[in-house]
Amino acid sequence: MLKNLFSLFRYRVLIQSLVVRELKARYRGSVLGFLWSFINPLLQLLIYWFVFSYIMPTRDVMGMSPYALFLFTGILPWTWFSASVLESSGVLIAGGNLIKKILFPAEVLPIVVVLANLVHFFLGLPILLAFLIYYGKLNATIVYFPFIVVMQLVFTLGLCLFVSALAVHFRDVQNIIGNLMMMWFFASPVIYTYLTISPSIQRWLNYNPMTHILVGYHQSLFTGSMGHWPWLLAMVPVSGVVFFVGYAFFDRLRETFAEEV
Amino acid sequence: MTGTDRDSTDSTAIRVSDVTKVYQRYSHRKQFRTLKSALLGGSLLKALEPDERFPALTGVTFNVRRGSTFAIIGRNGSGKSTLLKVIAGISKPDSGSVTVNGRISALIELGAGFHPEITGRENVFINGIMLGLTRKEIAERFDAIVEFAELEEFIDAPVKNYSSGMYMRLGFAVAIHVDPEILVIDEVLAVGDEAFVHKCLDKISEFRRRNKTILLVTHSLGLVEKMADEALWIEKSNVQMRGDPKKVVDAYLARVSLHEEAELSDAEQRAVAAFEKPKATVSSAESSVSEIEPQSAFEREKGRWGSREIEIKDVTLEGPDAVAKHIFTTGEPMTVTLHVGSSGTIDDFVFGVAIFNADGLCCYGTNTEIEQFMPVRLSGDGEVRFIIPELRLVEGTYFLDVAAHQRDGYPFDYHRALHRFRVQSRVKDVGIYRPTHHWEFTPNIVLEPPDSSS
Numbered sequence A: 001m002l003k004n005l006f007s008l009f010r011y012r013v014l015i016q017s018l019v020v021r022e023l024k025a026r027y028r029g030s031v032l033g034f035l036w037s038f039i040n041p042l043l044q045l046l047i048y049w050f051v052f053s054y055i056m057p058t059r060d061v062m063g064m065s066p067y068a069l070f071l072f073t074g075i076l077p078w079t080w081f082s083a084s085v086l087e088s089s090g091v092l093i094a095g096g097n098l099i100k101k102i103l104f105p106a107e108v109l110p111i112v113v114v115l116a117n118l119v120h121f122f123l124g125l126p127i128l129l130a131f132l133i134y135y136g137k138l139n140a141t142i143v144y145f146p147f148i149v150v151m152q153l154v155f156t157l158g159l160c161l162f163v164s165a166l167a168v169h170f171r172d173v174q175n176i177i178g179n180l181m182m183m184w185f186f187a188s189p190v191i192y193t194y195l196t197i198s199p200s201i202q203r204w205l206n207y208n209p210m211t212h213i214l215v216g217y218h219q220s221l222f223t224g225s226m227g228h229w230p231w232l233l234a235m236v237p238v239s240g241v242v243f244f245v246g247y248a249f250f251d252r253l254r255e256t257f258a259e260e261v
Numbered sequence B: 001m002t003g004t005d006r007d008s009t010d011s012t013a014i015r016v017s018d019v020t021k022v023y024q025r026y027s028h029r030k031q032f033r034t035l036k037s038a039l040l041g042g043s044l045l046k047a048l049e050p051d052e053r054f055p056a057l058t059g060v061t062f063n064v065r066r067g068s069t070f071a072i073i074g075r076n077g078s079g080k081s082t083l084l085k086v087i088a089g090i091s092k093p094d095s096g097s098v099t100v101n102g103r104i105s106a107l108i109e110l111g112a113g114f115h116p117e118i119t120g121r122e123n124v125f126i127n128g129i130m131l132g133l134t135r136k137e138i139a140e141r142f143d144a145i146v147e148f149a150e151l152e153e154f155i156d157a158p159v160k161n162y163s164s165g166m167y168m169r170l171g172f173a174v175a176i177h178v179d180p181e182i183l184v185i186d187e188v189l190a191v192g193d194e195a196f197v198h199k200c201l202d203k204i205s206e207f208r209r210r211n212k213t214i215l216l217v218t219h220s221l222g223l224v225e226k227m228a229d230e231a232l233w234i235e236k237s238n239v240q241m242r243g244d245p246k247k248v249v250d251a252y253l254a255r256v257s258l259h260e261e262a263e264l265s266d267a268e269q270r271a272v273a274a275f276e277k278p279k280a281t282v283s284s285a286e287s288s289v290s291e292i293e294p295q296s297a298f299e300r301e302k303g304r305w306g307s308r309e310i311e312i313k314d315v316t317l318e319g320p321d322a323v324a325k326h327i328f329t330t331g332e333p334m335t336v337t338l339h340v341g342s343s344g345t346i347d348d349f350v351f352g353v354a355i356f357n358a359d360g361l362c363c364y365g366t367n368t369e370i371e372q373f374m375p376v377r378l379s380g381d382g383e384v385r386f387i388i389p390e391l392r393l394v395e396g397t398y399f400l401d402v403a404a405h406q407r408d409g410y411p412f413d414y415h416r417a418l419h420r421f422r423v424q425s426r427v428k429d430v431g432i433y434r435p436t437h438h439w440e441f442t443p444n445i446v447l448e449p450p451d452s453s454s
Helices: A002-027 A033-055 A067-094 A096-101 A108-134 A140-169 A172-186 A199-205 A209-223 A229-260 B028-032 B035-040 B080-088 B120-130 B135-149 B164-177 B194-209 B221-227 B245-274
Strands: B012-025 B052-065 B069-073 B095-100 B182-186 B213-217 B230-235 B238-243 B303-305 B310-318 B327-329 B334-346 B350-357 B362-367 B378-388 B396-405 B411-424
Touching: A002 A033, A002 A108, A002 A229, A002 B120, A033 A067, A033 A108, A067 A096, A067 A108, A067 A140, A067 A172, A067 A209, A096 A229, A108 A140, A108 A209, A140 A172, A140 A209, A140 A229, A209 A229, A229 B012, B012 B080, B012 B213, B052 B080, B052 B095, B052 B213, B052 B230, B052 B238, B069 B080, B069 B221, B069 B245, B080 B095, B080 B182, B080 B213, B120 B135, B120 B164, B135 B164, B164 B194, B182 B194, B194 B213, B194 B221, B213 B221, B221 B245, B230 B245, B238 B245, B245 B327, B245 B411, B310 B396, B334 B350, B334 B396, B362 B396
Parallel strands: B069 B213, B069 B230, B182 B213, B310 B411, B327 B411
Antiparallel strands: B012 B052, B012 B095, B230 B238, B303 B411, B310 B334, B334 B378, B350 B362, B350 B396, B396 B411
């Protein structure tokens, strides 16, 4: 397994070109092309701003003002996470031709999914940063941001490897995962803040790694105080374990892919 | 396991020893077994156990010499592709081992991995990287690839707009320019037009000259005889035969004939059985054998009619040594035997035979009336033999009409296209009829005669 893991390094050029291909293919044929990666999050933010300013104006809840910006801070990484998991549930089946006809490291496929979505996440960041600056929210705690991204990357990779391998054998996964992600969305502090929920519920949400990752984003980008750091530190080994378990599971099933997809 | 093994003798490119591969088929029950029940049942991995197994390869052993061209033949589903996958390392054998010396082109299907939305250029790069080249190597070979594929004009168009021929050409061009030490070709020459196929064959010949190993899987037996140094015939997951391509192909063809023979005689029995009942109302004006005309390309309908005063109970085709069969080789003797019977004594009768090709074209037709035999008497059971000392038909499927009727055409028993036989030939000449012939050249025109063994 470790040998396979190290050989991944050899495939970095392949992974890189597949990510580029993924991004190119996504916008091929559209007039605005790559600009969509900026326009989409911008439009999203404008909609939030409009809804929460005029349709259902929110009271100034502590730590969530302006709400549209708070929401956006969490929505961007969440979109990266959920799109990756959703897409990876079908990626091995869709890439069956590669797995069956070419000597091809299958784990490259879910990894490409996660990285392509990471690029999208990054492309949304300039918009977020611009508005953070506009609202005077930019703090020194932004230095923690890359650390949180890496943690989320490791965690997402592990989960996606697991889901993609599982979906080869149980096609049901592809159908159920959408609902699961919806549940997960509400079980993570994206539309609400971790600090205002009751301790009895908080206790349960603490089991969700995405809770701490999202609180990390909020604190490093929005509030500017890293009060959640012990939890974030605890997530380091958790992410690592998730990754290794996911990879081990994938590795175990690897040989069945060529016959099952 | 696929890997490089430096210890094995240098002259061996691929060593396959005792490889067994069992495919695991999950029964239909599996379709309804879901994640939920797997979770409820406890172990997830246990739920992945197959319910049914069938062998794709059983104890396959052979070596491929470095620099040789090695052909694998066999019927569909015999395990050829599985063997290729195992050699290429795409799937792993359940037991036994595969050792590959040198870089193998791990490509089983041309153009596998092309993404339809991006351009041919981008696909060439990505496909090349998948096949183990570096960006730089691809850049160096890019022009050669495009030129070989003859896609200069379209290389910057998305691959989804390519015709299937263009797609395959690009796929082949990339695969061949990866320049592996061991080239695996799985039935790729079935695509492309004549000119491109020739180009591919030239490229493959160039590979051979450069002492590279070629592993060829094909149904084109002519290609096997022409190109391969050694052939392997796989039948139902087992190695059936291995050795000189000509011998292997001959043995394989003999087996295929045997199979076809069984099918033809089966089909004939069914056809005759379907028209077993005599049709009562037949006017004497209806067609007679003497009126059989060359028909157009319309398929002739099968049929049987007549009063059955003389009945053709059975028709057998015999080759040399009076062996009944349905598959003949051009030039072989053929005897058509009509097993006839009559309940009374009849003094006005004609026997006729006609051969049609698959297009319904009459190749030959005759009867005893045309050849001026005078009927005298027929009673009880007997045999009529129509003997052809040399069957000079080219390769193809032929239909036989046989008939017994009165001289005025009133049919006793008429079988139209109920009997079928195949003619096969090593020489792929065209037309219907092969006259006895040979070629002569004046000394200033020099041709290499074909292999005497064929």
